[in-house]
Amino acid sequence: MHPLLDPFLSEQLMSEPLTCYAADFEIPQLRRCVFDLTSIDWSRSRGIAAGYDGYTWKIRIRGHNRPYALKLNRTQVLVNTMPPNESAKTMRYCNLMQAAVEDVESPPIMINPNPKSKSDALRNTYMFSQEGRQAGLPNANFEPMVITRIPRMRRCYGWVKINYSTLRTWPQKAQPHPWIDERLVRYVSPGKDHIAIIYEYIQETENGNDPKVVKEVTDFLWRAGFGYSVASLARNWKNGVLIDLSDIVHACGYQWHERWYGPREVDKVLRDDGIGLFNNRV
Template sequence: MMQAAVDQAAADSQPILVNAKPATWEDAVANLTAFSDERRLNIPSPAIDDSVPPPGLRQISTIPRMKRCYGWLSIHSKVLFQQLSWSLWPPPIEVNRVSRCLSRDKEYIAIVYEFVEEGQNDPETMQKAMDFFWLAGFSRTYSPLLANWKSGVLVDLSDIVPPQGWGWVAKLYEDGPGSAYVLLKQRSELRGTVALEHRGPMPAA
């Protein structure tokens, strides 16, 4: 949806302008709303021209590489259970001590996303994405996972929270977009843990 908004803004010559240094929930909501047609088309742009945004604002003309969403489709659970390997079946989840799982004889609505292959996570590519999510009003979570990134693309969007969403954290948002280099340390720390486990415990003195 954001890609469509940016493309439409370019076609209409109505730039998307956001607060360049957002720090509050109100800033986050305003920046996210800037991608809507209502905000973009109904509020005159204060910019002198398309290439020079006014002080304090930043023009969004491109977005980083993101996992594409292809839309929705109806799918019967029989297709999932009969044609997919058991390892790919949707796992049951527990909500309020009640185990919930897919029925084996029911129609469901599925959201279809692009499959992103495993690949190297370039820190600069990741940082551009993290900066964009922050400018768009999304906060980080307390426990972001490097495993949620593939080829520099955030594939699990549970690592970011919109300002109207549960789990949006004001302090994390105020602190900025976070650092890709810090996130990439999870890889080296994991390798260190694996190496220690491989060597085994230290012998007693």
């Protein structure tokens, strides 16, 4: 099956127990959010970003003690284009890897500390699965690295489906504006269902991005098999947390390319000059 046609959403709820078998990694499906969006407190919520692929709000939900970021994709649910498909799968991989390191009853997660190829990336990803942990690396020609934790990653609370009629009941200040450039207009299609993914809201602080923290994250992503799809810019990081997961591509991803895979120099990751990936390798 073509990667873009793989099912990428699951009807399972985020509150259900998570398994980390190889099959879970082969067809990663993001689970459904349990939040009730009818409880959004719009007096304390607002739109914060708009772009080609979607619109993002900072929302407060009654009864919750923290804000969230809700990103509505302009692409219809029935169309498996890159943004909703690959972002959901990438987030699912991060969830699986987090669950794997929290499982201290299984054998250790052992990976190649210096992966270079597609097969290296796939093997390291596989090592987070139950089958990979059971098999280990008995014949490795390198000293395996044991993974006991993963660095701070943005938390995801799952996906929701928002139909156009529901969207129109939101206050005027919350309506998503069309995205317009010189050649294209993107808007939320009337009468259609759309995917939204709810993330942890990361508040930017005066301290900015600590290069050591960013380096820990980028090294983990590389060793866990993630490549890059576009230039990773400073504005995609807050407090050492990567907030735009469309920057990265999991090892089975449609846009994963060996040329865009490898360790990154932090000063190039955090620059804002818009230069592409080809100048961003170590």
